Amino acid sequence: MLVGVRFFSAELRARMSDVRLAAVGARGLRGNFPNRNRNDLTIFSIAGEWRLAKALGSATVGSNHWRRIVAAWTAPPKAFAFLRSIAMPICLISLGSNEGDRQANLDAATARLAGHAGIRLVARSSWRETAAVGGTAGQNDFLNGAVKVETSLPPQEVLTCLQQIEGELGRRRAERWGPRTIDLDLLLYDDLVLSTPELTLPHPRMAWRRFVLEPAAEVAGSMLHPTIGWSVARLLAHLNESMPYVAVTGPIAAGKTRLAERLAGAISAELILEQPDWPRLDAFYADPAGHAWTTELEFLDERTRLLAETAETKGPELFFRKQRAPKPQSPEKRVLTPFSWAVSDFWFDQSAAFARAWLPAERLGAFLQRYERLRETIVQPRLIVLLDAPANELTRRIYGRGRECERRLTAAQLERIRQAVIDQAARPDVGPVLRGGDDQDAVFVEVLAAVRGME
Secondary structure: OOOOOOHHHHHHHHHHOOOOOOOHHHHHHHHOOOOOOOHHHHHHHHHHHHHHHOOOOOOOOOOHHHHHHHHHOOOOHHHHHHHHHOOEEEEEEEEEEEOHHHHHHHHHHHHHHHHOOOOEEEOEEEEEEEEEOOOOOOOOOOEEEEEEEEEOOOOOHHHHHHHHHHHHHHOOOOOOOOOOOOEEEEEEOOOOOOOOOOOOOOOHHHOOOHHHHHHHHHOOOOOEEEOOOEHHHHHHHHHHHHOOOEEEOOOOOOOHHHHHHHHHHHHEEEEEEEOOOHHHHHHHHHHHHHHHHHHHHHHHHHHHHHHHHHHHHHOHHHHHHOOOOOOEEEEOOOOOOOOEEEEOOOOOHHHHHHHHOOOOOOHHHHHHHHHHHHOOOOOOOOOOEOOOHHHHHHHEEEEEEOOHHHHHOOHHHHHHHHHHHHHHHOOOOOEEEEEOOOHHHHHHHHHHHHHHHHH
């Protein structure tokens, strides 16, 4: 139970700055609320425990906290308002239906959510008609929307509630991304980041689904995506204003070129491929310390040149950042025309990652200055696809593709490069990143659905 800040270390007290109950704890609960009964004080302290756990980065908060709150609650109006302000998480939920009476299905799901004892409906979006993305061809169009709610339930119980409503409304899980009477997804639960076999928060695909972001921005535009660091409104603006460009990145032998070629063929996209100087790479891998500076600068300049040449071929409206992006079409008119997308087998920012993996500290600063200057002239992708595989799998692929120079790479070097690229993709203000594993067919299906969802 949270009694007072004086019992915690200075570091812990500093980290409690985001806990709204910290001011209460600083003077002791009973000192602040001498006229409150014991049940009220129990509620305040439990709510403080929950906010404290969130501020400290705890992955989950036990449902016992909420049961204790409900059990202790005596519902005085002022205490209720106080509890809501400090302890009721905000959830963002998406809704969709493409079977039966779609609007009736969405209305019924919303009514059931609003009628749940542990959920309070805050806002509901308008319903939007969109084409089905992924799954079986020829599906009916979806009717989609979003709701913003407050809840006294922990995340897993919110998920259980959503699944129960889906079952009551006739949802049958026959195939992935298949037709459904109702689909309810928990997108955000406050700023919680969670990964369990049953539930991932934030929702792993929300950042590149227009049919999710448009209604979500209507009701919760200011909510933050806790891993990307952008608001829901900014994520939607990114889809509307960014150029239709997918950058595929990853460590050496992750399968970047193969995926880029496959994706470009599937969506009739312009393909931008690196053409490595293999003799120079042979010298580099033989003596990294002696050739790293020159090699990384050449890669940086080559990536800049490739994107600039593509801009000249395709016109400035696609690749020059300072040009105004074309106004997005309505869902009814949004069609894929030849070469309306571009796909590259590299990401410009991976230059910084490889430089951190190879360059000594005394040369890294100068390289990053040049990288940052060039980055200002290069359009940023609408979607970054980060491929990944364990170092031993990367080694197996390197030996399988027969490039003698790459066989000099050690497992430790491959792991250092791998981690540097992962870290680069996690840096602030990068934007949406689709992370794929070593199942290349599964990754292709995910990326293709993501591109369709961003149109």
